[in-house]
Amino acid sequence: MPSIELKKISTRAPKDFDKNETKEKLDKILLELDDLQNLLYAESKHAVLVVIQGMDASGKDGTIRNVFGKLNPQGVLVHSFKAPTAEELSHDFLWRVHANAPAKGMIQIFNRSHYEDILITRVHKWCDDKTARKRMGAINDFEELLTAHNNTKILKFYLHVSPEEQQARLQERIKDPKKQWKYNENDFKEAALWDDYMNMYEDCFEICSKQPWTIVPADQNWYKEYIVATTLRDTLKSLDMQYPGLKR
């Protein structure tokens, strides 16, 4: 039995969170983040890697736009991982990931990530359990490399939506002319594999846990964005950064 059971974790904000109040707080946190990111860039001693995972329609793109989109784009890079190309497949699965690891001073966002190599691949049995275990070991080593040898802070977010909310959002993509470009009939086939995905996520939270995951209740975008921004803000604050003085 995994120590995290997603079914038992709420996908919604706690009752005492007020939407408008939280949005006001978020605006303040985004201003703080703007300063902190500037400091991160100026000091260039730490790197930050933000991994965003979640089911289809869990709000990954929206998080990137509404949280990271507020920061100075010169210090923030986004990389979306799609199905690997032929060239990428001719290398180990972390090759394309390492190439996109953040330089010191930078915040790198991964929209999906190396975790897909132990999620979608396992659900569809493209990768057996033994290979998945080896991959998880390699992922732990790789995250340790970035952490120990390039001062990288790794923040991993799982955007936790309910299957009901996901269905509502997928239906919305069919109806809303501004969202139709996102519609992919395959998403419904993947959604049908919900329980398998949850099992694989739980396994990966268990085994790849040295760099911690944040399970973000994601049925309400305002709460999801608040949690992601707060976690990033608290992490950057903990780095105890200083503006470099004049170079003499």
Added chain:
Amino acid sequence: MPSIELKKISTRAPKDFDKNETKEKLDKILLELDDLQNLLYAESKHAVLVVIQGMDASGKDGTIRNVFGKLNPQGVLVHSFKAPTAEELSHDFLWRVHANAPAKGMIQIFNRSHYEDILITRVHKWCDDKTARKRMGAINDFEELLTAHNNTKILKFYLHVSPEEQQARLQERIKDPKKQWKYNENDFKEAALWDDYMNMYEDCFEICSKQPWTIVPADQNWYKEYIVATTLRDTLKSLDMQYPGLKR
């Protein structure tokens, strides 16, 4: 006490090796290698990484020219690692190495390598022992990643010259107009640190030994090239490769 003591290992061919006979054998091995490399490329199931390390003037460039230069250049890539650039330094020390890891079907030669990060850096105390240990752990993990997740065979060669032979070759670079371009007065300063380098090499043979090192007696180029070519030939033969059939 390390298990390999370089002082106790000969830098010359065993007495029963005849120069002309060995050169004839080498020519035959190079023909075999040409076939094997073609098969490696056609099958594209394995990758080969050849790491070449050694003191200045130990014959790294000559090995690359006289052994790997005989193979089809479409399937062989050479990367020379120099002092890291500002961009490279803003990443972990294996970032630039991973970017140059071989794709399946390819032979990648590293002229110097990630091992410099625990050799020259330790000799000059740019890197303390604790950091060096962490780096060696990261190197072992990285070599395991390439091996386990991309079918990479890693061959590591240490070109073992005597300090006397090195001095003779460095002096030759001053006298021979065709070799003067290679002369660097810094080489003599590094040569003076011989014993420190040997200690650091011995430590790295001990700790980074899962993918094995070949200590190549390198005072005579003909023997050095024969050993490198033979090791590569034997490795490629052990892969049990097959030409792919017609795709239907």
